[in-house]
Amino acid sequence: MKPQPNAAVGAPLSRVEGRLKVTGRARYAADHQPEDAVHAVVVAGDVALGRVTGIDTRAALSQPGVLRVISHLNEPDLAYGGVARSEPERVFQDDRIRSFGQPVAVVVAETLEGAQHAASLVKTHYDAQRPMTDLTYEPGGAEPETYARGDAEAALRASAVRLDMTYRLERTHHNAMEPHATVALWDGGRLIVWDKTQAVLGTRNHLADVFGLPRDSVRVISPYVGGSFGSCLRSWQHVTLAALAARETRRPVKLMLTRRQTYFGTGFRPRYDYTLRLGSDRRGRLTGAVHEVRGETSRYQNFTEPVLVPGQMLYSVPHVEQTYRTVPLDINTPTNMRGPGYATGVHVLECAMDELAHEVGVDPIDLRLRNEPDEDPSSRLPFSTRRLRECYRLGAEEFGWHRRNREPRSTHDGDWLIGTGMAAAVHDSGRAPCRARVRLDADGTALVEASTSDMGPGTYTSQTQIAADALGLVMRNVAFRLGDSTMPPAPVHGGSATMASVGSAVQDGCDRLRRDAVELAVADKASPLHGADVNDVVARGGRLHVRNVPARGESYGHLLTRNNLTHLEAVGSYAPGESRHARFAFGAVFAEVAVDRHLGLVRVRRMLGVYDVGRVINPLLAESQAVGGMVGGIGAALLEHTVTDHRDGRVVNADLADYLLPVNADVPDLRAVYLSGEDRDADPIGAKGLGEVVLVGVAPALANAVFHATGRRVRHLPITLETLL
Amino acid sequence: MADDPSCAPVDLRRGAPAERVPAHISRRTFVVATVALGGVTLASSVATGATPRSATESGVAGRSPVGRLALTVNGEHHTIAVDNRVSLLDLLREHLGLTGTKKGCDAGACGACTVLVDGRRVASCLTLAVRLDGAEVDTVEGLEKDGRLHPLQQAFVDQDAFQCGYCTPGQIMSGVGCIAEGRTGSAEEIREWMSGNLCRCGCYVNIVRAVEQAADQG
Numbered sequence: 049m050k051p052q053p054n055a056a057v058g059a060p061l062s063r064v065e066g067r068l069k070v071t072g073r074a075r076y077a078a079d080h081q082p083e084d085a086v087h088a089v090v091v092a093g094d095v096a097l098g099r100v101t102g103i104d105t106r107a108a109l110s111q112p113g114v115l116r117v118i119s120h121l122n123e124p125d126l127a128y129g130g131v132a133r134s135e136p137e138r139v140f141q142d143d144r145i146r147s148f149g150q151p152v153a154v155v156v157a158e159t160l161e162g163a164q165h166a167a168s169l170v171k172t173h174y175d176a177q178r179p180m181t182d183l184t185y186e187p188g189g190a191e192p193e194t195y196a197r198g199d200a201e202a203a204l205r206a207s208a209v210r211l212d213m214t215y216r217l218e219r220t221h222h223n224a225m226e227p228h229a230t231v232a233l234w235d236g237g238r239l240i241v242w243d244k245t246q247a248v249l250g251t252r253n254h255l256a257d258v259f260g261l262p263r264d265s266v267r268v269i270s271p272y273v274g275g276s277f278g279s280c281l282r283s284w285q286h287v288t289l290a291a292l293a294a295r296e297t298r299r300p301v302k303l304m305l306t307r308r309q310t311y312f313g314t315g316f317r318p319r320y321d322y323t324l325r326l327g328s329d330r331r332g333r334l335t336g337a338v339h340e341v342r343g344e345t346s347r348y349q350n351f352t353e354p355v356l357v358p359g360q361m362l363y364s365v366p367h368v369e370q371t372y373r374t375v376p377l378d379i380n381t382p383t384n385m386r387g388p389g390y391a392t393g394v395h396v397l398e399c400a401m402d403e404l405a406h407e408v409g410v411d412p413i414d415l416r417l418r419n420e421p422d423e424d425p426s427s428r429l430p431f432s433t434r435r436l437r438e439c440y441r442l443g444a445e446e447f448g449w450h451r452r453n454r455e456p457r458s459t460h461d462g463d464w465l466i467g468t469g470m471a472a473a474v475h476d477s478g479r480a481p482c483r484a485r486v487r488l489d490a491d492g493t494a495l496v497e498a499s500t501s502d503m504g505p506g507t508y509t510s511q512t513q514i515a516a517d518a519l520g521l522v523m524r525n526v527a528f529r530l531g532d533s534t535m536p537p538a539p540v541h542g543g544s545a546t547m548a549s550v551g552s553a554v555q556d557g558c559d560r561l562r563r564d565a566v567e568l569a570v571a572d573k574a575s576p577l578h579g580a581d582v583n584d585v586v587a588r589g590g591r592l593h594v595r596n597v598p599a600r601g602e603s604y605g606h607l608l609t610r611n612n613l614t615h616l617e618a619v620g621s622y623a624p625g626e627s628r629h630a631r632f633a634f635g636a637v638f639a640e641v642a643v644d645r646h647l648g649l650v651r652v653r654r655m656l657g658v659y660d661v662g663r664v665i666n667p668l669l670a671e672s673q674a675v676g677g678m679v680g681g682i683g684a685a686l687l688e689h690t691v692t693d694h695r696d697g698r699v700v701n702a703d704l705a706d707y708l709l710p711v712n713a714d715v716p717d718l719r720a721v722y723l724s725g726e727d728r729d730a731d732p733i734g735a736k737g738l739g740e741v742v743l744v745g746v747a748p749a750l751a752n753a754v755f756h757a758t759g760r761r762v763r764h765l766p767i768t769l770e771t772l773l
Numbered sequence: 774m775a776d777d778p779s780c781a782p783v784d785l786r787r788g789a790p791a792e793r794v795p796a797h798i799s800r801r802t803f804v805v806a807t808v809a810l811g812g813v814t815l816a817s818s819v820a821t822g823a824t825p826r827s828a829t830e831s832g833v834a835g836r837s838p839v840g841r842l843a844l845t846v847n848g849e850h851h852t853i854a855v856d857n858r859v860s861l862l863d864l865l866r867e868h869l870g871l872t873g874t875k876k877g878c879d880a881g882a883c884g885a886c887t888v889l890v891d892g893r894r895v896a897s898c899l900t901l902a903v904r905l906d907g908a909e910v911d912t913v914e915g916l917e918k919d920g921r922l923h924p925l926q927q928a929f930v931d932q933d934a935f936q937c938g939y940c941t942p943g944q945i946m947s948g949v950g951c952i953a954e955g956r957t958g959s960a961e962e963i964r965e966w967m968s969g970n971l972c973r974c975g976c977y978v979n980i981v982r983a984v985e986q987a988a989d990q991g
């Protein structure tokens with residue numbers, strides 16, 4: 049069948065769930081209120097290493113309305129089968145403390161205020177040891193991840209220009225506005241959970257394994273997620289705690305982590321020390337690179353992320369050597385945070401390219417063009433699409449890049465030093481198997497479902513657009529639902545893979561359903577389409593008709609009713625094939641900053657991002673996502689830093705007053721441009737994914753602009769006042 | 774969107790499939806329903822004015838520090854017995870079933886819980902409910918009139934001033950306050966006066982545009 053005409057796809061439509069969100073009717077995890085629910089509050093430990101020697105719950109239990117205090121002393125019976133068997137941080141199964149803020153008990157009470165107060169009365173005694181939480185002073189490390197091509201050391205020795213740079217990137221937290229929350233309810237042997245999650249099926253499987261239940265005895269519901277950025281790709285301890293508390297009290301339980309607890313009870317982007325030695329010829333053509341990376345992980349889990357990938361594929365470097373060592377510390381386990389690995393690797397690489405451009409006296413864009421590869425230098429595969437050159441050209445033109453005076457600290461505006469900087473961005477185009485169910489009713493409306501999530505990118509809207517076009521319906525007659533483990537399986541909502549994976553399954557399901565309808569019509573003697581060529585029939589506005597002959601056709605409703613059908617149903621699926629291409633999304637980010645010459649204060653004046661992400665399903669939402677990525681990057685570059693007190697391993701700024709995030713006044717007008725086009729080699733709908741790539745290049749563009757403004761190279765994130773004075 | 778999937782009924786009662794209990798039943802509905810059934814002891818220390826006092830003060834409420842107050846929420850009058858420790862935010866969310874107002878930090882640092890008290894924007898997480906006797910509270914649920922969105926709600930949709938939507942009720946209530954305060958003379962002024970409301974999805978540019986749009990209307 050020929051592709052359907054596009055009406056919704058590509059149009060800047062506003063969010064289909066917008067009305068629910070602006071009226072407060074969209075229900076996030078903690079907004080679910082099962083009848084008779086009680087509240088659970090976590091008691092977090094305040095040592096980082098050791099054993100719990102006693103928990104005094106008497107004062108807590110004497111409070112009115114307190115139902116239960118659960119800890120390892122109750123030896124809760126949890127199966128920990130399946131994938132959960134390998135979980136080192138089993139909830140309340142022993143007295144060990146592995147990191148600061150680890151849950152040591154959970155208090156359940158009739159009211160939230162009762163539970164909070166009782167939790168404050170639980171007294172915990174420890175046999176505490178001094179933790180090691182500082183990457184700087186821990187010499188050890190796990191078996192490193194390595195990569196090599198050519199002989200990088202020899203290439204460096206022979207290079208005319210050599211740079212040796214050590215960058216330090218501090219730990220940061222996702223800080224989605226919605227704290228993690230779980231509402232759990234047992235119905236006999238079945239468990240129903242409303243959870244903040246990016247992994248509806250992952251959470252279901254996790255809970256089934258922990259509690260020893262068949263998977264279909266657990267239902268996870270998660271229609272709205274208040275931001276996440278990777279922080280709920282996996283289930284943290286509180287999810288089990290909520291279900292455990294509900295089981296023990298035989299009441300539905302609501303548990304929301306406090307903001308402070310999210311710093312200890314969920315993951316974060318780990319701190320990195322990253323040394324990069326770069327060699328080039330006098331014209332800036334790269335000869336060799338040696339990357340040595342050290343990153344934090346916990347003692348009980350080895351967390352790694354693709355930090356090394358950009359150094360392998362972003363530039364044409366003949367000789368590369370990479371070592372990435374995670375260092376186990378007495379901390380909780382890090383996790384993926386928007387642009388995982390790439391944000392770190394690209395920051396260092398793109399700042400280093402700026403350093404090199406300065407060193408050899410070449411314009412930073414020209415330097416990058418001189419090192420632009422024709423194929424992926426690591427896999428030797430052609431890129432599905434790589435339009436960085438266009439990103440640079442268009443970005444430079446729109447931003448007015450070439451008007452800059454290349455000399456650092458050369459431009460002033462009163463007391464402000466003005467600088468501009470740029471950086472490339474890259475992220476792989478994730479995709480994974482997915483299914484979607486499509487149902488078209490005789491009233492001409494359709495329902496499409498997949499167990500994915502929408503943490504903010506607009507999954508509801510974009511999937512409705514794809515379905516509307518493929519079925520030939522108007523948007524308002526299509527409903528897309530997500531966030532329920534009883535829906536067809538979808539991959540985790542992350543890694544910029546949702547559009548490609550879910551979109552391709554939705555497309556396939558709708559195509560199948562439309563084909564079924566068309567076949568029914570052409571075989572039906574009573575249909576105006578009887579005898580028409582299947583390939584000649586299109587669907588539009590709820591009608592099937594012969595292409596270019598709108599009069600010859602009928603509505604889905606007529607067709608179904610006449611055939612005594614209440615509905616048609618189809619299941620779409622997508623399974624990525626063997627890849628013959630290297631698939632990445634790209635971008636170029638431009639920034640202008642002003643730095644107060646006396647105070648070191650950095651203000652962002654303007655930014656522009658130009659992106660090559662394949663097909664854009666909804667330009668309005670895509671722009672919001674890119675601008676949001678820039679705001680995240682402003683935070684990473686200038687503000688965000690999770691500070692640990694290494695004497696006892698506590699995070700000292702575990703709240704939104706002391707962990708600085710960009711506020712409205714920090715953000716000027718920001719602009720994003722997407723190159724038009726599509727990438728048919730990436731996946732059937734031609735989209736490469738954009739949620740991560742729009743964050744990745746922002747911090748280095750800003751750092752390079754700060755250098756240009758001040759002449760000061762700060763090899764540290766965040767770039768704060770102190771680092772500039 | 775035709776339907777809010779979160780409102781899909783969850784069948785909680787084995788053996789009684791016809792009898793479906795909506796998962797989102799509000800505390801308020803619950804209180805009334807319970808009393809109507811003449812049954813169960815109240816689980817909550819708080820009840821609305823519609824509930825007989827005997828029900829209000831049964832269960833645990835009698836032993837917690839309780840105060841009484843009368844206040845108006847979105848034009849609706851409530852006389853409530855309330856645990857002295859309850860914040861306005863938790864009163865709205867956990868006791869009155871108004872979950873539109875969000876908790877982001879519970880410490881006055883994010884603005885997600887912004888509501889209007891007597892027309893002024895406040896962080897409801899830092900406001901003790903017992904101090905609000907006689908107050909008028911406006912939350913995001915009360916902005917829509919006769920099925921029509923408030924101009925600022927409409928502007929948020931038009932300008933795509935949200936992504937995840939979690940900060941949005943607070944942003945909108947703050948924006949309503951900002952407009953009423955006349956702090957919308959320029960984009961800079963709006964940015965400054967909307968800076969108490971964090972948006973981690975980074976929608977600030979469009980939030981400013983939405984406030985401008987609504988302020989222009991008047």
Ligand code: FES
Nearest residue numbers: 877879881884898
């Ligand atoms: S929840 Fe009240 S300011 Fe954050």
Ligand code: FES
Nearest residue numbers: 936937972973974
């Ligand atoms: S829209 Fe997600 S935090 Fe503002």
